[in-house]
Amino acid sequence: MSTPGGKTVTMVAAVAENGVIGLGGNIPWHLPEDFAHFKATTVGTVLVLGRTTHEGIGRPLPDRTTIVLTRDPAWSADGVHVCASVPEALALADTLEGDVSIGGGAVVYDAALPYADVQVISEVHASPEGDTHYPQFSRSKWREVAREPREGFDIVRWERVFACG
Numbered sequence: 001m002s003t004p005g006g007k008t009v010t011m012v013a014a015v016a017e018n019g020v021i022g023l024g025g026n027i028p029w030h031l032p033e034d035f036a037h038f039k040a041t042t043v044g045t046v047l048v049l050g051r052t053t054h055e056g057i058g059r060p061l062p063d064r065t066t067i068v069l070t071r072d073p074a075w076s077a078d079g080v081h082v083c084a085s086v087p088e089a090l091a092l093a094d095t096l097e098g099d100v101s102i103g104g105g106a107v108v109y110d111a112a113l114p115y116a117d118v119q120v121i122s123e124v125h126a127s128p129e130g131d132t133h134y135p136q137f138s139r140s141k142w143r144e145v146a147r148e149p150r151e152g153f154d155i156v157r158w159e160r161v162f163a164c165g
Contacts, residue, residue, distance in 0.1 A: 005094035014122040020130030028128035045101040046093040119158040
């Protein structure tokens with residue numbers, strides 16, 4: 001797991017009880033404390049986002065180096081690096097300062113899961129309607145190492161379980 005150069009790869013997401021992470025390109029809940037948690041978790045990292053997620057934010061987030069994934073070779077935006085795949089983004093991240101945070105969307109989370117060392121998931125105490133879901137992952141390959149209850153959600157840290165020899 002990790003990047004080719006050994007940097008930690010952390011997936012950061014807010015996920016409803018039914019696995020929903022989005023509806024029509026938006027987040028189907030409003031939890032300002034979770035936005036603050038996302039910021040605190042990703043500041044100082046190389047943040048990897050899909051093009052749609054980046055465009056939804058509308059700008060590179062401050063105090064992070066942003067890599068946007070897109071299959072469109074003509075796409076560009078000020079203040080971000082552009083890559084076509086997760087492996088390409090992780091190789092680029094090795095040349096930049098900071099560990100790696102994966103910030104979505106669903107296609108990026110799914111593609112990044114095999115490389116992730118850590119998942120920091122805000123488990124939202126709701127089951128809203130949605131059209132975008134966080135990828136399923138085998139709980140037997142991950143270990144819950146921390147849980148912080150908050151108003152409306154819990155912040156849960158999962159670490160990959162590595163089998164010995």
